[in-house]
Amino acid sequence: MTGELLTNTRPEQDKGSLLFVVGISAVASLGGLLFGYDTSVISGAIGSLRTRFVLDGTMTGWAASCALAGCMIGVALAGPASDRLGRRKVLLGAAVFFLVSALGTALPRNITEFVIFRMLGGVGVGAASMVSPLYIAEVSPPQFRGRMVSLNQLAIVSGILLAYFVNYFIAGAGDEAWNVALGWRWMFGAEALPAVLLLVLLFFVPESPRWLVKEGRREQAGAILRRAAGSALAHSEMQRIEAALGQGKAKIAELLRPGMRTVLAIGIVLAVLQQVSGINVIMYYAPEIFKQVGSAADVAMLQTVAVGSVNMIFTFVAIWAVDRLGRRPLMILGATGMALAQAGIGISAFTGASPWLLVAFVLGFIACFASSMGPVVWVVLSEIFPTRIRGRAMGLATISLWGANLVVSQTFPMLNENPWLVKVFNHSFPFWVYGALCVVTVAFVMRLIPETRGKPLEEIEKLWHVEPQRDEYPAG
Numbered sequence: 001m002t003g004e005l006l007t008n009t010r011p012e013q014d015k016g017s018l019l020f021v022v023g024i025s026a027v028a029s030l031g032g033l034l035f036g037y038d039t040s041v042i043s044g045a046i047g048s049l050r051t052r053f054v055l056d057g058t059m060t061g062w063a064a065s066c067a068l069a070g071c072m073i074g075v076a077l078a079g080p081a082s083d084r085l086g087r088r089k090v091l092l093g094a095a096v097f098f099l100v101s102a103l104g105t106a107l108p109r110n111i112t113e114f115v116i117f118r119m120l121g122g123v124g125v126g127a128a129s130m131v132s133p134l135y136i137a138e139v140s141p142p143q144f145r146g147r148m149v150s151l152n153q154l155a156i157v158s159g160i161l162l163a164y165f166v167n168y169f170i171a172g173a174g175d176e177a178w179n180v181a182l183g184w185r186w187m188f189g190a191e192a193l194p195a196v197l198l199l200v201l202l203f204f205v206p207e208s209p210r211w212l213v214k215e216g217r218r219e220q221a222g223a224i225l226r227r228a229a230g231s232a233l234a235h236s237e238m239q240r241i242e243a244a245l246g247q248g249k250a251k252i253a254e255l256l257r258p259g260m261r262t263v264l265a266i267g268i269v270l271a272v273l274q275q276v277s278g279i280n281v282i283m284y285y286a287p288e289i290f291k292q293v294g295s296a297a298d299v300a301m302l303q304t305v306a307v308g309s310v311n312m313i314f315t316f317v318a319i320w321a322v323d324r325l326g327r328r329p330l331m332i333l334g335a336t337g338m339a340l341a342q343a344g345i346g347i348s349a350f351t352g353a354s355p356w357l358l359v360a361f362v363l364g365f366i367a368c369f370a371s372s373m374g375p376v377v378w379v380v381l382s383e384i385f386p387t388r389i390r391g392r393a394m395g396l397a398t399i400s401l402w403g404a405n406l407v408v409s410q411t412f413p414m415l416n417e418n419p420w421l422v423k424v425f426n427h428s429f430p431f432w433v434y435g436a437l438c439v440v441t442v443a444f445v446m447r448l449i450p451e452t453r454g455k456p457l458e459e460i461e462k463l464w465h466v467e468p469q470r471d472e473y474p475a476g
């Protein structure tokens, strides 16, 4: 059975099926779950890897971060491939990379083999991080699109939490010698399960209707649109897609034309702003930050689980609000809260206040991020680019997001441990910087991000055909 079977419509299905949209979006969001699991599993395994392969500081850093290099390669390949081969094939490819990497990182004989397979997993993460939200946006009717794409963020944070728990249980299943010899292998190997699930389930989902229309496969696209949105809406969606695509095949140079240049720059800056808020400093270094202000090691682990849980719970707030209140209010409110929370973290670190005060501000920051910039940035990136160039444009924005992630997570220890900065700021300096950048985000969203709630994708792309004037943007 293939995706095509799912596209058959029964005549009585005039209203479209939310279940169908949720089902295929849930399959695509397994890509998000693997993204979350893969990026977090390393935190519980790195200590044992270091002992097992006798790694020095540099090699330990490389073993921990080499996946990010793979991510950038994955996004670079997935952008053009998703325009050329289709969204579904790229997701299938990502699933294969995840599976090969899970087995390869579970069974390496030396660190070189480990790094190679870990980078292959990174390729899968990079590809899935852009294609899952893009696919979901393209199959969802406008009125649910925000919620559906936010499902992907829910899957990312579930993957992160799953990795924390899997690591915790595996680490507790044996003594240190067992963990160094075998425990970490199970942590990586466990990823094979969701990878196989994604691989198998992808055979049951259809290709994106927008990509099919772009390829001239109108009939097939129409059946999927009818199944998702019902006959009436499918008809008008089809007309809009064809009108938007009718302006000719996209060329790479088109990305640099005035209107496109603007939307591309806006997408890239928004992607970078999500990362320079410092989110992954907290995701990757939380236990270290908590220990620095006096938490015991086991308490720090528990506090980290609290971070993962708050991250997940508050994603539901975004899912509830994104199609009701809109993207702009969520991002403006959320980034304001993030700026205040970073200031609170800065003050707690500077004054050496109780660790619990710092934990409270960290949790406040995560709650604000999870209900706004976390999901909504991916929603906006999946919808602001024109269909003809969506894959490539989203690829460029996503590469920038991963590049910014790399820079922020690599420079945090340097800023946090610089003797001069420590003397003057007492470990608070990086948080002031992230807080200030959250203020920049608020101003950027207020001035430059249009409200896209409830609009068909082809309406959104009309905003960019001419060099947009400020007053063309809806107030939101």
Ligand code: BGC
Pocket: 153, 156, 157, 274, 279, 280, 283, 311, 373, 374, 375, 378, 405
């Ligand atoms: C970000 C990731 C981050 C995650 C945390 C995502 O939206 O892109 O970099 O690790 O949220 O929940």
